[in-house]
Amino acid sequence: MKLHLDSFITHLSVIKGRSKNTSESYERDISKFLNFVRKQGIENIEQVQYSHVLEFLYRLSADGLKPSTISRSLSSVKQFFKFLIIEKVVEKDPTFLIKNPKSKQALPRVLSVEEIEKLLEAPEPTVREGTRDRAMFEVLYATGIRVSELVGLKLNSVNLEMGFVIVEGKGSKERIVPLGGKAQSSIGDYLAGSRQSLLKGGHCDYLFVTGRRKKMTRQGFWKLIKNYALKAGIGKAVTPHTLRHSFATHLLERGADLRTIQLMLGHSDISTTQIYTHIDKERLKEIHRRHHPRP
Numbered sequence: 001m002k003l004h005l006d007s008f009i010t011h012l013s014v015i016k017g018r019s020k021n022t023s024e025s026y027e028r029d030i031s032k033f034l035n036f037v038r039k040q041g042i043e044n045i046e047q048v049q050y051s052h053v054l055e056f057l058y059r060l061s062a063d064g065l066k067p068s069t070i071s072r073s074l075s076s077v078k079q080f081f082k083f084l085i086i087e088k089v090v091e092k093d094p095t096f097l098i099k100n101p102k103s104k105q106a107l108p109r110v111l112s113v114e115e116i117e118k119l120l121e122a123p124e125p126t127v128r129e130g131t132r133d134r135a136m137f138e139v140l141y142a143t144g145i146r147v148s149e150l151v152g153l154k155l156n157s158v159n160l161e162m163g164f165v166i167v168e169g170k171g172s173k174e175r176i177v178p179l180g181g182k183a184q185s186s187i188g189d190y191l192a193g194s195r196q197s198l199l200k201g202g203h204c205d206y207l208f209v210t211g212r213r214k215k216m217t218r219q220g221f222w223k224l225i226k227n228y229a230l231k232a233g234i235g236k237a238v239t240p241h242t243l244r245h246s247f248a249t250h251l252l253e254r255g256a257d258l259r260t261i262q263l264m265l266g267h268s269d270i271s272t273t274q275i276y277t278h279i280d281k282e283r284l285k286e287i288h289r290r291h292h293p294r295p
């Protein structure tokens with residue numbers, strides 16, 4: 001069964017062009033499923049039945065996993081069996097009659113403009129890491145790009161004179177996103193001295209680097225933003241995606257149209273972007289509740 005999983009992951013990466021993160025997510029979900037059915041005495045993928053999949057989902061639910069997580073796991077297993085059918089490894093799809101569990105779509109957490117300002121001011125501009133971190137935060141909030149896209153920015157993908165970055169998104173699709181004056185200035189300050197100081201005479205193609213003369217990693221940036229949020233006194237969980245959500249929400253609140261936001265975020269389907277209209281509606285409801293004489 002492991003060989004079939006390896007073939008599927010290769011198919012996702014090479015044929016479908018899925019990102020490394022996406023492929024790894026599929027691999028984790030399907031590995032968990034295969035480990036489960038092995039414990040049920042299944043040694044051949046052709047032996048998997050509808051009841052095994054259903055029992056797997058029940059087990060995930062009993063373990064306290066969220067409906068959204070269970071739904072993602074089921075989707076991964078469904079895609080795996082679709083691949084096996086195409087490859088003629090199995091004749092029947094045991095997941096065919098199983099529907100994804102319904103769950104209320106959670107509204108993404110966002111920061112207020114005031115909280116964003118506090119976060120952006122948290123890095124110390126007099127130290128090289130602080131100049132870099134401020135530039136990374138400014139770019140993330142100015143563009144709404146994903147953290148993987150942020151750390152993947154290369155020097156030649158930034159045009160400070162014209163004020164835009166070329167971002168390589170999911171499926172290696174490129175898009176052009178405006179930077180804005182604040183982000184341009186912060187990048188300029190970082191490039192003027194901090195970057196070369198961090199590289200210590202070395203070379204790196206990527207824009208944001210560490211003191212080890214390598215590109216900043218996703219995990220490294222997650223730790224940075226978490227620490228700066230604490231330093232800024234922001235009393236809520238803050239992740240790189242929080243800035244992406246805040247970017248989209250603040251644009252929508254100030255009149256930007258959904259199609260433009262979709263293009264900048266790199267969403268292939270506008271229905272994904274429409275979650276931000278729900279945020280705006282929830283905000284309006286909250287304002288009404290707080291200020292109307294008969295809420």
